[in-house]
Amino acid sequence: MYWVPVYLKNTFWAGMSTTQRSESMNAFFDGYVHSRTTLKEFVDQFNNALRKKVENEMAADFHSFNCTVPCISHLPVEKKLQPVYTNSKFKEVESEVMGIIYSHCVVIKTEGAITTYQVNDQRVVEDGIKKSTLQAYFNEDECEAKCMCGLFEMRGIICRHILSIFAARDVQVFPEKYIMERWRKDIKRRYGLIRSSYDDLSGKPAASRYSGLIKLCYQVTTNACENEDNSLDMTQKLKAMNDIYTKSKPQATVASTHASIDAETGSSKKVLSPRVVRGKAPITDGRRIKPHRIGNIARHTRSCCFAVAWYTTKCYFSGELRMPWLSR
Numbered sequence: 001m002y003w004v005p006v007y008l009k010n011t012f013w014a015g016m017s018t019t020q021r022s023e024s025m026n027a028f029f030d031g032y033v034h035s036r037t038t039l040k041e042f043v044d045q046f047n048n049a050l051r052k053k054v055e056n057e058m059a060a061d062f063h064s065f066n067c068t069v070p071c072i073s074h075l076p077v078e079k080k081l082q083p084v085y086t087n088s089k090f091k092e093v094e095s096e097v098m099g100i101i102y103s104h105c106v107v108i109k110t111e112g113a114i115t116t117y118q119v120n121d122q123r124v125v126e127d128g129i130k131k132s133t134l135q136a137y138f139n140e141d142e143c144e145a146k147c148m149c150g151l152f153e154m155r156g157i158i159c160r161h162i163l164s165i166f167a168a169r170d171v172q173v174f175p176e177k178y179i180m181e182r183w184r185k186d187i188k189r190r191y192g193l194i195r196s197s198y199d200d201l202s203g204k205p206a207a208s209r210y211s212g213l214i215k216l217c218y219q220v221t222t223n224a225c226e227n228e229d230n231s232l233d234m235t236q237k238l239k240a241m242n243d244i245y246t247k248s249k250p251q252a253t254v255a256s257t258h259a260s261i262d263a264e265t266g267s268s269k270k271v272l273s274p275r276v277v278r279g280k281a282p283i284t285d286g287r288r289i290k291p292h293r294i295g296n297i298a299r300h301t302r303s304c305c306f307a308v309a310w311y312t313t314k315c316y317f318s319g320e321l322r323m324p325w326l327s328r
Contacts, residue, residue, distance in 0.1 A: 099160030
């Protein structure tokens with residue numbers, strides 16, 4: 001359903017939209033679940049899959065903090081996002097920066113502080129070069145641009161069309177509104193401080209403090225919400241406390257944030273293969289054959305349907321009960 005994104009250009013999906021209904025699920029459980037997985041195995045492997053996902057995130061964060069992707073231009077967008085974004089997202093930004101070469105913007109009209117542009121774009125596709133024309137708007141007072149392609153609104157990556165307008169307008173300071181917090185390499189994931197089945201957080205002192213503070217906040221919130229004045233008082237005090245703690249918080253470093261990619265994330269469960277059970281022996285002439293004798297008994301061809309078997313059976317064609325070694 002390639003037409004669906006056309007109607008979702010103004011909805012943020014963080015790049016999660018797929019062409020298949022189960023594509024993302026298959027990628028998540030790849031190597032852990034197959035078509036013959038039992039329910040018990042699925043429960044155990046689900047925890048292992050979650051644990052592996054957390055380990056992969058830690059490894060990617062460690063790589064982003066220690067490896068820097070070089071800039072390919074001198075544009076402000078690259079200088080601003082290089083130390084902030086993760087390596088994978090910064091490469092997506094660089095791909096759009098490269099696209100500026102194939103984008104050309106032309107002014108259509110100007111109404112006050114808002115200028116309308118026509119952007120002619122070229123993209124390399126499987127069967128050659130695809131040309132397209134889009135409209136984009138630039139607000140000079142707010143230093144804000146909006147493109148009809150909807151790449152930033154849908155995936156959170158600023159598009160080449162807006163970047164070409166910024167280059168034409170000589171915007172030297174990249175606007176903060178186009179920096180997505182979720183793509184930052186120093187982002188704090190809340191679920192990393194929550195105890196789960198795959199991570200007991202025994203080696204994380206911050207997780208224990210987080211759990212205690214959450215319980216205390218629940219108690220204070222429950223008492224404060226009963227009264228409007230108490231709610232406003234609590235809100236003001238929490239904002240003031242948050243400002244103080246934010247300013248006094250030490251800057252994140254490689255050593256303090258991710259000292260090792262092998263940090264403890266709980267114990268994984270080893271799932272054993274199902275026990276192999278010997279199947280029941282076949283029956284011949286009303287008696288079950290002992291397993292050690294199966295190889296010594298010659299199989300016969302049925303006289304009715306010419307099928308090979310050891311046993312007396314009801315023929316599928318005639319419906320009669322026959323002995324396979326009887327003559328025709």
